[in-house]
Every structure is written in C-alpha cells, then in structure tokens.
Amino acid sequence: MTQTRASADGGRRAPGRGARRTDLAAFLRSRRERIGPEDVGMPPGPRRRTPGLRREEVAQLAGVGVTWYTWLEQGRPINASPQVLDAVARTLRLDPAEREHLYALAGVTRRPVAVDPAEGLPEDVPAILDRLDPMPAAVVSARSDIIAWNRAYATVFWCVPRVPPSERNTMWLAFTMPPCCNPIANIEEQAHESVAIFRYRYSRHMDDPGWKEFVQRLCAASPQFARLWATQDVAPPRPCDKVFRHPAVGEIAMRSTGLDLTAAPGLRMIVYNPVGEQDADRIAHLLAHPREAAAALPDHRH
Numbered sequence: 001m002t003q004t005r006a007s008a009d010g011g012r013r014a015p016g017r018g019a020r021r022t023d024l025a026a027f028l029r030s031r032r033e034r035i036g037p038e039d040v041g042m043p044p045g046p047r048r049r050t051p052g053l054r055r056e057e058v059a060q061l062a063g064v065g066v067t068w069y070t071w072l073e074q075g076r077p078i079n080a081s082p083q084v085l086d087a088v089a090r091t092l093r094l095d096p097a098e099r100e101h102l103y104a105l106a107g108v109t110r111r112p113v114a115v116d117p118a119e120g121l122p123e124d125v126p127a128i129l130d131r132l133d134p135m136p137a138a139v140v141s142a143r144s145d146i147i148a149w150n151r152a153y154a155t156v157f158w159c160v161p162r163v164p165p166s167e168r169n170t171m172w173l174a175f176t177m178p179p180c181c182n183p184i185a186n187i188e189e190q191a192h193e194s195v196a197i198f199r200y201r202y203s204r205h206m207d208d209p210g211w212k213e214f215v216q217r218l219c220a221a222s223p224q225f226a227r228l229w230a231t232q233d234v235a236p237p238r239p240c241d242k243v244f245r246h247p248a249v250g251e252i253a254m255r256s257t258g259l260d261l262t263a264a265p266g267l268r269m270i271v272y273n274p275v276g277e278q279d280a281d282r283i284a285h286l287l288a289h290p291r292e293a294a295a296a297l298p299d300h301r302h
Contacts, residue, residue, distance in 0.1 A: 025075035
C-alpha cells in the first residue's frame, strides 16, 4: 500500500488543527489498546507493558510504515489518504460511527458507505412510509433504485409494482417507459435537470462498477438520456416539480422533497406534496376507489 508523506509545512499547524490532532492521537491510542494480539491472530509474545496492540503491529496489519503510523498517533501534522485511513480503521475494528470520527479528526472527507438494500431498512422507516399516506413517498438509493414505497406512491407511480425489481429505478422508468405508459407527464421539461442531478450523485460513486454498468445500460436503452448525459451538465439536488398522469383522474401536480436517512447512509426518502387542492383530491379519489384506478390502467405490455 502506498504511504502518504509527511507534510512539508515545517511542523507548522493551521489554526484549530492542534486540538484536533491531539484528539486524533488520543482516539487512536484508545482504539489500539482495546485490541489484543490474540484478537487479530497474532501470538501474545513476551510480557507487555501496555494493553492492546503495539504501534508496529498496527502498522504491519494495516500495511503502512511504522514511522508513518507512529507520527499519526502522535498527532504530528502529516497527511493521510482515505485509502490508508480505511486500512487503519479495519485493523482497529472501528464501527461506522468510529470510522467517521476518525476521518473527521484526520481532516479527510469521506463519502458515506451506502446501505445494502438486502440488509433491510431501519425498523421505523416502513411505518413512517405508511403514515405519510395520502402523500406519496418512497425510499430510494443514491442511484435512484426504489427500495420501498407506500400505497399512495404505488397508486400514482403505478408502473413500479408492475415491473421486475431490476427495473424499479426512477431514472430507468422515466427514460425508458413509452409515452403511452409513462406516468410522468412532464418528463421532457424535467429530463435535463434530472440527468444533471443524477450526474452529481454519480460523481460520488465513480469507482463503483454497478453505477457505470447502469449508466451504460440506460444510455443504450434511452437515446434521450444518452444525449443529455453527453452534455456533462451537473446540478445539486433540489426539490422538483413533477406532474404525474393517471388514466382515471388525469394529471396530478406535486413537488418532490428528498430527505436523507441518517440511520441508513446512501438512502433517502422522497416525499411528494400535492401542489393544490385539486391534486390532493385526485390522489384521495384514487386511494378511495382502487378498483376503478386499476381498471383504468393500460393492460398491454412493452
């Protein structure tokens, strides 16, 4: 593993960094001292004067130089890459909260690790989704994979329950569903900004093969997406105005708001708020008359 080099600032520390380095040194020592050599498959060796692993043992297990790790634990002003800190964190068996604390103390910006949808949602999230009815709401990943949704969302974005799980992605559905079956009425108006926001999220996952493969598939499936993706435009996430179309009631105008789930990094809850009373009434009508709503949907397949 490539090590980082000591800072060339002659030992000078930026204002405010001294206290953070002191905290970093104390934190690393405390985490090192709680792990015994037998915990990592190393022989206990001769009698130890202090508990836990020695500094050279941590360095060896993490694949970094002894001098570099010693300086890090001493709070010296050296630089550390996320990859090297990841190795130290694994060696010290840090949990997610401890890892984030380590990166903050080291002054390293680290992207949160996305939750694996297979591991399930935090236990309160499904109940929150249900209680948001009649406001449509869903939980999606950073890549816009639809993980869970409530009854109102399935009623308005009616194609979601009808497609295979591999296609339950808001970007995929928006750009590949033909006009006759696309529940988003203003896709032409929203397309450019949607792709720019998606690139903003993509830039934080560029090393993930799954993201690259998804973009390639979507470019192949949608000439419109491919053309907009080629512009290289990027925009930060923000609330968006969307107009849904349901054959039973017509158009429903809503504003979407994304809420990050702190208990599940990488996931966010999208909540749709009806713009006017007529829009709210149309959602209420669909929910009150599910058979009528279902009977009005297209019965053909693409």
